[in-house]
Amino acid sequence: MIHSLFRLRNGNDIVGYMKVFSQGNAEFSHDQFWWTGTHIDYQSKDHYCGIPDKNNRPLFELDVVKLKPTFPTQTILGVIQFKAIEQAFIVIDLDTQDEYNLFNDSGPIFHKSQLTFVGCSFEEKN
Numbered sequence: 001m002i003h004s005l006f007r008l009r010n011g012n013d014i015v016g017y018m019k020v021f022s023q024g025n026a027e028f029s030h031d032q033f034w035w036t037g038t039h040i041d042y043q044s045k046d047h048y049c050g051i052p053d054k055n056n057r058p059l060f061e062l063d064v065v066k067l068k069p070t071f072p073t074q075t076i077l078g079v080i081q082f083k084a085i086e087q088a089f090i091v092i093d094l095d096t097q098d099e100y101n102l103f104n105d106s107g108p109i110f111h112k113s114q115l116t117f118v119g120c121s122f123e124e125k126n
Helices: none
Strands: 002-010 013-021 026-029 044-052 058-060 063-067 076-083 088-093 099-101 115-120
Touching: 002 058, 044 076, 044 088, 058 063
Parallel strands: none
Antiparallel strands: 002 013, 002 044, 013 026, 044 058, 063 076, 063 115, 076 088, 088 099
16 A cells, blocks of 8 residues: 655656555656656655645645635635645645645545646745
8 A cells, every 4th residue: 555655856857756655665657657666866755745636637745736715716826835743735825825724634625626736846845
């Protein structure tokens, strides 16, 4: 069973993906289709947030997304962040800096139809 999925980067360049299984072993892929045990060298890894967008694209931390919440009714342009201490994913509104949790105790707050991938914001991660 997959425990975690990560996007692997060298600077701003995406070099691949890594699945880490509950037993601790990992598989790597350059395209998310062909997976192997051969390690991919990387400098940074971004957590998969657990929700794909409306086009079934996996969303990772530092992805910029359009979020269409039911309230407020306007579309929000925000960046996905992973809060390590809380082990939680949020979307930070790029205009207001308001934070929207992606999950609550019972699961995802937003349906994938409410999320659209727009781009990446790699410069903001330390």
